[in-house]
Amino acid sequence: MKENQRHILSILMENQPGALSRVVGLFSARNFNIESLSVAPTDDDSLSRLTLSTNIAADKLDQVTKQLNKLIDVVKVIDVTHSSHIERDFMLVKVSITKAEIKSEVLNLVNIFRGTIVDVSNEVYVIQLVGTCQKIDAFLEAISPNMIIEVVRTGAVGVLRGNRALKI
């Protein structure tokens, strides 16, 4: 068995009802995992772009890609992590800050990680953070877990660097 590695797959598919369930159904039926998934229409509204990250061994990745390509609604698939690429994860995290000295510490962290405080109410702060998954993980590790009320992340999205693009 080869070792699992994280891959970000970008999938261009028909913007049709049921297309998403075919992709998700394929992963469960073929015993592959999905770590995160996000989907939205592209500039061509007949197409959706689905990005998912999965932990998988190299030999299985080939099979996942082929099976995805076999789905009738799927137009194109690329492994973004295979080439030089930009990846971003987006997070909103709600934290509770009751003591003044902790407040400055958190604000400091938000600055260091280039986050933004987007809402404040009753000692509850909503922080917005954009970056690679590792950066967001690092931020969450840096603040005390008992301060966190709720975390919401989009999961990774990515594009290839340069003029290469996932288009038809």
Add this chain to the structure above:
Amino acid sequence: MELELTGAEIVIESLKKEGVETLYGYPGGAVLHIYDALYNQQKINHILVRHEQAAVHAADGYARATGKPGIVLVTSGPGATNAITGIATAHMDSIPMVVISGQVPCEMIGNDAFQEVDMIGVSRPVVKHNFLVKDVANLATTIKQAFYVATQGRPGPVVIDIPKDVTAQKTHFKYPKTVNMRSFTPVVKGHSGQINKAIEAILQAKKPMIYTGGGVVLSNASEQLTEFTRLLGYPITNTLMGLGAYPATDKQFVGMLGMHGTYEANLGMHNCDVLIAIGARFDDRVTGNLERFCPYAHIIHIDIDPSSISKNIEAAIPIVGDVKEVLTKINNELKTQKLKPKHDISDWWKQIDEWRAVDCLKYKKSDTVIKPQQAIETLYKVTNGDAYITSDVGQHQMWAAQYYLFDKPRRWINSGGLGTMGFGFPAAMGVKQAFPDADVACVTGEGSIQMMLQELSTCSQYQVPVKIINLNNRYLGMVRQWQEFFYDKRYSMSYMDSLPDFVKLVESYGHVGLLVEKPEDLEPMMKEAFAMKDKLVFMDIITDQSENVYPMIAAGAGQDEMILL
């Protein structure tokens, strides 16, 4: 000016445009409009089955025998779910099929309406693709796409789910001449660089083996495969799904491979240095233990489905393309450039002949009890090896595959991938309706046949004179065999008690039943059965209860670890 038609009429007219002659189905609330449209026309022959699963198997048998897509019409809810086993059977064996299911009206979808089921969701894992048509304006185009997807590339079943209100709405009918789907463009022509590499490797072989599967049958490439094999003079084995693609009576044929394959085929595979896999998918019933599979072989794999290549076994030279196209190209190269194998392989043939001499399909004959193998050999003799044979699933299926030597493709029709008991009888109906003048026999057992017995009624109504060869050993034989080998003879639930009197049963439907108990009666009675051209004859053949299928490779064992009699 074009006529305005209802959705129901569009369904029927579209099927006519696709050249559909036979439709298998069962009416119900959600498809009443479609059945009404069917009532006023003569072109499409609708066969009313007695259970929707049988409709799908019958259409499947029709498709396997003719190469044309099988067509099914069922109602919503239970009609649709009853069809699922049949659809999954076709999916696993890549059979082209279009299944039209009724659906509750659009505005009721999701309301848990009467006879509502999410057919798109339920069928999704077992179809090549499915469509829900919510606007009558898209109906004709969708049907065109469904036929295109079902038949092009690696074939498979496609479901079209049509809500009842859509079948009542009217629109102008125009059936598209062509279809273009940007997300479905199967590769047909093989890559010429890969083909040249493959030819090079093929000619270098010292111990070659050609291993071919159902893809050769689906691609109608028998002729090309036969030419290829003869040009090279190499040994060839077929999978269960590929039988008949190469003439079984030919000297270069070493028999079926796999779990119940021949000694010479499996050892040939295990020891070969170049393996030429064509339209086969390295199924676990073929490979056994993957670690021990073909350890010395350089593997060339030709398949139309890229996901079949290097799925279970890594191919050194993959060629994605239609088997017929690729083989034609290779044959042309071999002939025009007068290419010949580089090595003399007579030692390899000598080795294979030694394995052949083991005679792994020998069995103990008896004067007192009918051996199931003997029943198949008699069937072969009586039908001159030229019948269409469908089968159910179990020991009888393996014996039919081993002892009926298929010289032509599309003559052997069985559920290889899903292994669906109950498949054989309705499939035989479909075959017989496609080829009314041919001998069509269903080889079955008393377990399998009871899963689709209700179709005896359909066969009376439409006068479908198939022959049913029931190898009756009063056991679920394959289960019993595994329990004998691997569960210390604890025969849990494998005994078939309370069997009906099959002769009386079929007579009550107006058919002929023959009970065969003595070995000496087998041949004369089988001749008698096949002489009754216009009668369905059910031969209830009482066979040896303890007979096992040999050779056998236990699940998870290597190709070279065969259990012989």
